Amino acid sequence: MTFVLDSSALFSMEDLPSDDIAVPPGVVDELRRYNDPRVERWGDLLRVSECTERSVSKVKDAAMRSGDAGRLSDVDVSVIALAVDLNGIVLTDDFSIQNVCKIMGIEYRSVATEGIKKVEKWNYKCNGCGKWFKEKQNDCPICGSSMKAHRKR
Ligand SMILES: [Zn+2]
Structure with a gap:
């Protein structure tokens, strides 16, 4: 399969x-x-x-x-x-x-x-200005830098 x-x-x-x-x-x-x-x-x-x-x-x-x-x-x-x-x-x-x-x-x-275990939540942090976002962004809406996914604890 x-x-x-x-x-x-x-x-x-x-x-x-x-x-x-x-x-x-x-x-x-x-x-x-x-x-x-x-x-x-x-x-x-x-x-x-x-x-x-x-x-x-x-x-x-x-x-x-x-x-x-x-x-x-x-x-x-x-x-x-x-x-x-x-x-x-x-x-x-x-x-x-x-x-x-x-x-x-x-x-x-x-x-x-x-029945796959889902991740609770992911947050996204800008690699440039360091701002956090709840929603997935292609690039930082503020400074345009790339984003990094972090698991929310
Ligand atoms: Zn940024």
């Missing part, structure tokens, strides 16, 4: 399920962008795999029909497309991704239903 994980699933998990885990490169990039400590810990366990353009178009068509297109990032689309290519199960807590999976007949599960 192959699970394909989206960023929301990966960000919320304390441990990985003991199955084959595949992710598109974009998902790993997101973890790296936050200097997430789990990248080091999980690096060897994640199978990073590119999806085919053919599957990307199929997913975009389905998202257009369902009205989810505007709510899906390119990375989200590549997660679903990779599940098509690998015949995998999408692991996500994102409702738009789940909806497109449903329409396309792709099996999906939420992180909670898999």
